[in-house]
Amino acid sequence: MKTMIISSSPNRIGLTNSCVDICIKTLQELNVETKWVVLNQYNIKKCEACGKRGWGICLEEHICRMEDDFNNLQEEMGEYDNFIIVSPVYFYEMSESAKTFFDRLKRCQSFNEDSKLKGKEMLCIACAGGSGDGTENTLHSMKNLAKFLHTEVVDYIGITKKNFENEKERIAESTKKLLKGKVLEK
Numbered sequence: 702m703k704t705m706i707i708s709s710s711p712n713r714i715g716l717t718n719s720c721v722d723i724c725i726k727t728l729q730e731l732n733v734e735t736k737w738v739v740l741n742q743y744n745i746k747k748c749e750a751c752g753k754r755g756w757g758i759c760l761e762e763h764i765c766r767m768e769d770d771f772n773n774l775q776e777e778m779g780e781y782d783n784f785i786i787v788s789p790v791y792f793y794e795m796s797e798s799a800k801t802f803f804d805r806l807k808r809c810q811s812f813n814e815d816s817k818l819k820g821k822e823m824l825c826i827a828c829a830g831g832s833g834d835g836t837e838n839t840l841h842s843m844k845n846l847a848k849f850l851h852t853e854v855v856d857y858i859g860i861t862k863k864n865f866e867n868e869k870e871r872i873a874e875s876t877k878k879l880l881k882g883k884v885l886e887k
Contacts, residue, residue, distance in 0.1 A: 779817030
């Protein structure tokens with residue numbers, strides 16, 4: 702069993718990474734191979750909507766023509782059994798690095814009949830600091846992401862500074878739901 706956690710906050714001590722820490726701890730306790738991808742540490746450019754009618758090679762070849770870290774990360778995702786998406790809420794939406802990556806991923810995978818992501822499960826967590834507003838919009842964007850990637854979501858969790866302590870157990874339990882009894886024996 703292999704789980705990829707994809708987060709998009711540069712703040713190591715913030716709310717987003719506190720949620721990631723719970724997921725990692727839960728997966729480690731269950732002996733699950735885990736990779737944590739922090740999108741801010743990758744060189745991923747915004748989609749240029751290139752080619753005829755805005756579709757470059759992404760529509761038919763399911764890769765992007767731009768030379769950055771996107772294609773390698775997209776390919777690596779296919780090697781994992783499930784995903785945990787954790788984004789801070791910036792301006793009532795996913796972070797800019799998350800939007801940039803996931804917009805390109807949707808273009809490459811939405812119409813890919815042989816997608817290695819299709820049917821896999823995800824856990825989606827939106828973390829709003831400050832007022833705590835914007836989690837609903839961010840979770841809605843994650844719901845659209847799952848739809849276009851043809852993945853299944855085990856839970857959508859909106860985290861705020863006010864509810865974080867009460868939601869820690871839910872984060873851990875939803876992380877376990879991704880595994881559905883497929884955990885390796887210790």
